[in-house]
Amino acid sequence: MKLDGKSLEIHRRHLLAGGLAAGALAAAPGLRGARAQGGTLLRVAANTNPSTLDPVTGRSGGDHQFLYPLYDTLIRWKPETMEPIPGLAKEWSYPDDTTLVLELREGLTFHDGTALDAAAVKAHLDRARSAETSNIKVDLSSVEEVEATGPTTVTLKLTAPDRSLPLILTDRAGMVVSPTAVEANGGSVDRNPVGAGAFRYVEWQDMQIVAYARFDDFWEEGLPRVDRLNMAIIPEVTTGVRSVIAGQNDVVVTVPAVQKVLLDRAPDVTVHAEPSLYLHMIYMDFSKPPFDDIRVRRAMNLAIDREAFVKAAMGGLGEPATTLYPKAYWAHDDGLEDILAYDPDRARALIKETGVEQVEFTAVAYQDQAAIQRREVLMSMWDKVGIKANVTTTTVAEGSQKFFFEKSVNSFFAAITARPDPSMVPNIIFGKDSSYNGGRQAIPGMDDAIAESRVGTTQAARKEALSQVQRIALEQAVFVPLLFEVFIVGVSDRFTGYRPNLLGRPRYEHVGPAAS
Template structure:
C-alpha cells in the first residue's frame, strides 16, 4: 500500500507539478474526487463541476456562511408587490475573460440561453421566467409567470452564472470545452481525467482580493491516494476525504480540516415508472418501498461507515434545517414490520433488486451495509458498481431499480425536492407522479410568506415520504483538508471551494 501511494504522488510530480519555491507561492493544486462533466453552466450537472465553476464563473448572487443571499455580479434587487417582477441592478464595469462587457444585454443573453438551449439543465430551474427585459446597461428585469420564492437562491448557482455572448455564440455547443465567464480566473486548458488549469484574470472586478496566480484541479478518484498526495505536498487542498481518514488528518500538524453539514443529501433513488425495470414489486408498490426503508438502520450506517460524523436523516433537508418536517422524524429499523409489508404486498420470496452504485469507496461501503441489512427483511440487493456519469445515463434511461445517488444541495429547499419529485422533473429518474404532490410543489414556489411555503412543504412530505421514489439516508459532513500554507479558506454549507481571498504562504 505504501508503494502504491508513493506511486500516486510521483505520478503527479512527473506531470510538472512537483512543488518548488516559486510554484508554491503562485499555484494552488486542488484534488477532486471525480472528473467534472462539461464546463458549460447551462449543460453541467456535477458537484465537482460546481467547484471548478467557483473560480471561473461568477454568479448574479452568492450565499454567506448563514445561507443569506448576497450580491456578486449583481448589486441589488427589488421585487414587485405582486411578486411577478424582479429588477436586478448589476455591478458596473465588469468584463468577461474575453474583454466583452458583462452588462444587462449579456445577462439577458445568458438567461435566455439557460432557458432555450437544447439539453439545458437550467431550463426547469428558471421555467417560471416569462421574459427578460433590458432596462438600461446595468439593470435587468425578470418578468415571471407567477411569484417564485426560490428565484434568488436559484441565481446563486449555475443558473446565475453569466457567459460571454460573443464566445458562446462563436462556440455553440462546444462552449464547455473553453468556457468564457466573468470569474476571478480564466480557463487555460483541460486534459480529461488529468487536469483543469485556470489562471488569474487581470481585469476581474474584485482583483485586489485575488493573489494566487494559477489553480490546477486534479481528478483523483481514490480518496486514499488523494490524501497521500496532500500529505506529500503534491496537492494543497482536497475535497471529500473519507470520514475514516479524519483522525489521520487531525494528527498531521501540516494540515487543516474544515467541516460543515451539507445542504444536500445522500439516498437511494428507486425506479417506480421509468421503463421495464420498474415493472417489479419495488417499483409498483409503495408498501415494498417502505419495507426497504424499514430494513435500513441509518444510525448504524453512520457509525459503521462514517465514525458517527454524518447526520442520519429521512428528508430532503437535514433535521436541524428550518424546513424539516418534524411530524415525520427519522424512522428506526424494524425488520418485522418490513417483512409484514412485503407479505401484504404479495412478495413471498427473496426480492432481487438491481442496485446501481457509483464507484467510490464510501458509497460502495454504504451499499454493502444496506445489502446486508435488507437481506434480513427479504431483499436481495444485487450491487452493480458503475462510474458516476454512467450511472446518471443509466438512470435517465431507466436501466436500474435502485440507485445510490447523492445531491449536493441548494440553499433553498426547492432546489432539493422540486426537480426530483415533480411529474417529468429533469431529475425525477424514478418517474414518480402524483397530482397532489405536483400541486403542493407549485404552492411551495408561489407562496408569498414563509408560513405558506412551510405548509406547502408539509403537504409535500405527506405524499412523498409515504409513496415517493427516494429513500433519504444521511447528510454528509462536508470535509475539506488543506495544507496550513493555504490561508483565508472558509468552508460554507454548499461545500464549494471559493478562491477569492485565498493566499499561499
C-alpha cells in the same frame, strides 16, 4: 447548530495542527510547490471528473467545484448563513410579486473580453430556460420572460410569485456564460468554458486535471489570491488525503469520515469538519418494476436502521436522514420523521404482500472505498427483509448517465448536493419535468406543493408548504434518504482563507499563501 430564516449559527470544528513543508511535486506535470513558474499555484485533490464545464448542461452535483472558479454568479450567498448577497448583480428588488429586477455592476467583462451586460445575462437566462441541452430548466420554471430593460438592468417577468429566485441565481442558473462563446462553439461550451469568474480556463485532461489561471480583470479587487489553480482528479480520496499529507497537493475535499483520522494526525494541515445539507440518498425509477410498487419502495426505506448505518459506514460522522432536511435547518419538520423510520418487520411483511420471497433490483453506485462500504451496509440490511441489489460501480458522471438519461438501471446510489434555497432540492428530485425525477412522471400533488413552497414571503409560510412537499415524497416513498454528510476538507497550513459553507461546496478565490 441553530438556524432560522435570517441567521444560521454553525458551531464549527477546526482541528488544527502545525505547518507542512512545501516542495513536493505538483499534481500537474512541470508544476512544483506552492510557488511555481507563472506565479503562486494552489493544488487541489478533487474527488471526481466533471461531467462538463458548462453550468447549463451539467448533470453532476460534483461539477460545482469546477464551475465556481470559472463563473461568478448573479447573486452570491454568505458561507455561514446562505443569505443572498450581491454578486454580478449589485442589487435586486421585487417591484411587484411577479417581477424581479436585477441591477448589474458596471464595466463587467467575460474572460473573452466581451461585455457582461444586461443583453448577455438575458441571452444566458434564455438559454438556460429553453435550450434543448439545458438541465436547469426546472430551476427557472417560474420565469415567463427575461428583458434587458437597460444597459445593466435585467427584468424577469414571472408566471407566479417566486421568492426562491435570488438564491436560485446563486447556483447554476446564475453562472453567466459568455453568449459569444456559446455561439462560437455551436451552442455548447462543455469543453470551451468562458465565464466571468476569478479564474479563466486553461485545460481539462479527462480523469487527470482541470487547470485555471487568474482572470486579471475580475471585478472584485484583490481576488483571486493565487495566480494558478490546478484541480487534480483523484477519485480514490485516500490517495488525495495522502497527497496533501505528503505535500503533493494543498487541499483535499469530500474526505470520507473514515479517512479523517489521517488528516487529524498530520502536522501542518487544518481540518474543517462542517455540517452540511448534502444528502446521501438513493434515486429510484418508480415508473417500472420493481419500484412501480409502492410496497417495495416503502420496504426499501423501512429496512434501513439509519443510526446503525451512520455508525458503520461513516464512523458516526453524519446525521441520519428520514426527511429532506437536517434537524437544525429551518425547513425540517419533526412530525415527518417516523414515516419511513426503521421497521424491519413491516418491511418483511410488505415484501411478502408482493407475492415473492425476494425482490431484486439493479443499481449503479460510486466506486470509491467509502461508497463501497456504504453499499455493503445497506445490502446487508435489505437482505434481512428479502431485498437484493445487483450493483455495478462506476464514476459519478457515468452513473448519472446510466440512470438519469439512458435509464438502463432501476436505481442510483448517489446524493443530492445541497442547494441554496430549500425549494430547489425537491424541485430537482421530484418535479415532473426534472431530469433528476427517476420515474419521469408526476407524483400526485407534488408539483403544486413545490410551487406553493416558492410563493410564501415569510419563512413560516414557506415551511408549511415545504412540509407538505416532504410528506408527499415520504408517504409515496419515491426516494431513499440516508444521511446528511459532515463535509470534511483538509488544507495545508501554507495556505489561508478557506471558507467552509453549509452547502459543502468548496470555493477557492479567497485562498492564498499564508504569511511567512
